[in-house]
Amino acid sequence: MKTKILLVFSSLIFLAVFCFLNGKTIVVKNIQSRQNDQQTLPQNPLNGRVVFEQKGCINCHAINGYGGKTAPDFGEHNFFGGDYDLISAMWNHSPEMFKQMNAKNIKKQEISAEDFRSLRYFLNFLRYLGGSGNIINGQKLFSKMKCNECHSVGKVSSNKISLNKMGVYASPLFLAQIMWNHAVKMQKMQKQSGIKVPLFKDDEFADLFSYIESVGINSKREKVYMLPGNPVKGEKLFKSKKCFYCHEQNHIGPDLTKYNFNQSVTKIAGMMWNHASNMQLAMIESKISYPVFKDDEMANLISYLYFKNQNPVDGSAEKGKKLISEKGCINCHSKGNSYNIPAVSVIGPFHSADTFFSELWNHLPLMQKKLYVKGKALPRLLPSDVKSLYLYFNRKER
Ligand code: HEC
Ligand code: HEC
Ligand code: HEC
Ligand code: HEC
Incomplete structure (x- = not known):
């Protein structure tokens, strides 16, 4: 009896140790697989706004004029694209930043991996949001693009389709989405009437929308906001709306990973509109029905395209090894x-x-102090250097 209990007991221990070890190999495997530098997608890129404020960045940096004035405004000129750009910029500018923090008596705050990720997504997302459109330019476009041949806005005209109800919307993306949904019929009619289907470039969607919104009635009613986009949901739509079918699986459409989607959401919407009629022809051929979007779907889809195509940064563990002595x-x-x-x-x-960025950032004050004592300057790190170091530290043999 006693031996039986012992047997059961020891096999339980064996099982526990086995599971533990197994779990451990899974963890190591996971870390090793990170070496291929897989991107993750954010659910809500705007979450990082909170970190930006909590960590005091806003004391010195503004976003489109809102915030401190002693450091670069991230809405205006700066754009940190790839995963490694932000830490590289923060690292290289840290001597000046720390000097200002000392002068202003602002405490240097540690940043966790989680917060780093949010911050990175948020700053990266600023370009996507784009600026607000230009009403005057929009008014010109409305006649230049011949929208006024078939539509009225403001004063209603009996033989034209009024666009006044667009006034309830608060985002140009609604216009892009609605126009996309109606593209087939509209572009057909444009061709029949001898009107060239307008092509959109730069911020023209935003401009046109600003004009329509400004004259559209309904401004008193509650505005309908579109969320800026959830890339994780966008990834699902990319499959369910068959974009994946043509753009990745069967190469019927161009390889979208070759395109630069680091642009404002309305600009990307413009790219889709510009190719709507050719895409529709390809869809008829492949017996795919034309995809129609509702609610936040187009925003989700475009935010996915935006995050999917970050400029890849070069780097290798081998190079990282060299940098350890070079830097x-x-x-x-x-x-x-x-x-x-x-x-x-x-x-x-x-x-x-992000765990690596967080460690790097948090150790900077101590490192700088030590370098300062030795009269040495902080070594500069390019995004590719950061990546190489990361890959090197994640390599087993060092
Ligand atoms: C005390 C003021 C101050 C605070 C707080 C501060 N910064 Fe800075 N930051 C600066 C200054 C000044 C510069 C420009 C430094 C230079 O020119 O070398 C700068 C530069 C940068 C740059 C490089 C910009 C470029 O043009 O490439 C980045 C990125 C950056 N900061 C991110 C942050 C983040 C993220 C935070 C919050 C965690 C933060 N900063 C907090 C003062 C500050
Ligand atoms: C040749 C005529 C024609 C031109 C030019 C034209 N549209 Fe249209 N538009 C239509 C028709 C027809 C519809 C309705 C299509 C449908 O029912 O699918 C429509 C629908 C729309 C809708 C959806 C309206 C709603 O209430 O759902 C919007 C928004 C729109 N157009 C904007 C524009 C803009 C902006 C331009 C200029 C860039 C433009 N259209 C140029 C014919 C035109
Ligand atoms: C039936 C196949 C097919 C489907 C489905 C499809 N596309 Fe396309 N797509 C094409 C083709 C073909 C082109 C090139 C059209 C042209 O040359 O004008 C294209 C062009 C594009 C472009 C423009 C690239 C450029 O040159 O600027 C974008 C962006 C795009 N597609 C996005 C999407 C998205 C997002 C979806 C899903 C909603 C989608 N496509 C679904 C076939 C397809
Ligand atoms: C002047 C000395 C000095 C130099 C040069 C230096 N470090 Fe450090 N590093 C430190 C100190 C001190 C710590 C511990 C800091 C702490 O505990 O906050 C540290 C900690 C770290 C950590 C966190 C380690 C961990 O696992 O906790 C990383 C990562 C790191 N350093 C990377 C680097 C890289 C990459 C370089 C070269 C670009 C570098 N360090 C250059 C002094 C230095």
Whole structure:
């Protein structure tokens, strides 16, 4: 009896150890697989706005004029595209930033991996949101593009389709979505009437919308807002609306990963409109019904395209290995150094690039102090350097 209990007991221990070890290999495997640098998609890229405020970035940096004035405005000139761009820029500018923080008595705050990710998505998303359109330019476009041949806005005209109800919308993306939905019929009619189907470039969608919205009645009613887009939902739509079928699976349409979608959402919507009639012909041939969008669907889809095509950053673990000495990391991170600084061989692996960014950022003040004592400048790190270092720290053999 006693041996039986013992047997059961020991096999339970065996099972537990087995599971534990197994779990562990899964974790290691997961970290190793991160080396292929897979992108994740945000659910709501705007979440990072909170981090931007909580971490005090807003004290010095503004977004389109709202915020501090002593540092670059991220809405105006700056754009951090790929995953590695933000940490590289923050790292390289940190000496000046820290100087200002000291002067202003602002505490340097640590940033967690989670917060880094949100911040990165948020700053990256600013270009997507685009600026507001230009009403005067929109008014010109309304006649230049011959919308006025078939439509009225403001004063109603009996033989024209009024666009006044567009006035309830608060985002140019509604116009893009509704026009996309009606594209087949509208473009057919335009051709029949000898009107060239207008092509959209730059911010023309936003301009045209601003005009229609400004003269459309209904301004008193509650505005209908469109959420800026959920890339995770967009990825699903990319499959369910058959974009995947033509653009990835069967190469009927061009390879969309070759396009630069780091542009405002209305510009991307313009690209879709410009190709709507050719796409529709391809759809008829492939017996696919023309996709129609409702609610936030177009925003979700476009935000997915936007995040999917980030400029890939070069980098390799081999290069990372060289950088450890080239950038002077080894001066402090050598084996058995007398300061108890972790040796290169024990740093990492990191669960994600953001975990690495967070570690890098949080160790900067101490590192800068040490360099400062030695009279040395902070080494500059390009985005590709950060990636190479990340890959190196995630490699088993070092
Ligand atoms: C005390 C003021 C201050 C705070 C707080 C601050 N910054 Fe800065 N930041 C600056 C200054 C000044 C520069 C320009 C430095 C230079 O020219 O080298 C800068 C530059 C940058 C750059 C590079 C911009 C470019 O043109 O490439 C990035 C990215 C950046 N900051 C991100 C952040 C983030 C993210 C936060 C919040 C976690 C933050 N900063 C907090 C003052 C600040
Ligand atoms: C040749 C005539 C013609 C021209 C030119 C034209 N449209 Fe249209 N438009 C139509 C027709 C017809 C419909 C209704 C289509 C349908 O029912 O599917 C429509 C529908 C629309 C709708 C949806 C209206 C609603 O209430 O659902 C919008 C928005 C729109 N057009 C905007 C524009 C804009 C902006 C331009 C100029 C760039 C333009 N259209 C140019 C004929 C035209
Ligand atoms: C039946 C096949 C087919 C389907 C389905 C399809 N496309 Fe296309 N797409 C094409 C073809 C073909 C072109 C090139 C059209 C041209 O040359 O004008 C194109 C062009 C485009 C372009 C423009 C690229 C450029 O040159 O600027 C975008 C953006 C695009 N498609 C997005 C989408 C999205 C998003 C979906 C899903 C809603 C989708 N497509 C569904 C076939 C398809
Ligand atoms: C002047 C000395 C010095 C130099 C040069 C230096 N570091 Fe560090 N590093 C430190 C110190 C000190 C710590 C521990 C900081 C802490 O505990 O906050 C550290 C910590 C780190 C960590 C976090 C380690 C962990 O797992 O907790 C990383 C990652 C790191 N350094 C990367 C680098 C890289 C990459 C370089 C070269 C670009 C570099 N360091 C250059 C002093 C330095």
